[in-house]
Amino acid sequence: MKSLSIGGLSEKTGVNIETIRYYERENILPKPSRSDGGRRIYNNEDVRRLNFVHKCRNLGFSLREIVSLMSLVDTGNFTCKQVHELTVVHVKEVSEKIENLKRMERVLLEMADRCGKGSIPDCPIIDSLFLE
Amino acid sequence: MKSLSIGGLSEKTGVNIETIRYYERENILPKPSRSDGGRRIYNNEDVRRLNFVHKCRNLGFSLREIVSLMSLVDTGNFTCKQVHELTVVHVKEVSEKIENLKRMERVLLEMADRCGKGSIPDCPIIDSLFLE
DNA sequence: TATGTATCCTGTAGTGACTACAGGAACAAG
């Protein structure tokens, strides 16, 4: 088993040192063992855990959701069905965000198109932003 | 000219009272006039301004961007071309966010699909989340 | 051994955009 310092863990996982400490403080990650001098010593399980958290964050899960999921895993008290459902719910949330952004994009493009017509000195974009 | 209390302004614009105060504090909005008793009194121009800010927020502009834009408008020192360019840059940012979310969505759907195959007791979703 | 450098520690505070009190004042209606 290879042990790592926090800097080592940060390099191996791509998660910022400050962020790792933050996760520990917020109890997203367990407290690691320490050297005699007080430095954090991380093992393989710590690496696996942080990878999990990192992956989940990248997929848009909130820290709260991640803690819940991790707790399921830790107790071994879950079914693949449960996890599937959580994932499906989350996909829906992501899809809604996409739709919102697309709507935003559409409005912006329309505005840009209007302005691109070269109307001066009034600006259709500014005008439309002042409307109710 | 119809004057409004902060509650009135909030109702008319759909922006939260606390948020309006926040915008004032952060100098996103100008300080309104006050009654003898110290209550805020908003006029039509205040309404127009808040509509502008609200619209821009809904379109994903940051408060900083909004302040810049508003400052252009206030000085009358801008061209429709400038605004157009700002808008186009912003559209690009929104489009990138959409792509990121789509990537996220794709990964999540793949994971859900794997789990949907009914593999028990191991969970492919959890397994893949632990990978580097 | 001493020195220099890099890494680590804790605690605090800041970012951006809100949101939510607490305690008290102003206002309107009965």
Next chain:
DNA sequence: CTTGTTCCTGTAGTCACTACAGGATACATA
């Protein structure tokens, strides 16, 4: 006047980080 509603200021919290400051530890080199 009393009661209920709205408003005020100041402070703090949310979420997920991020960035110090000041000091300690660990390692490498001379």
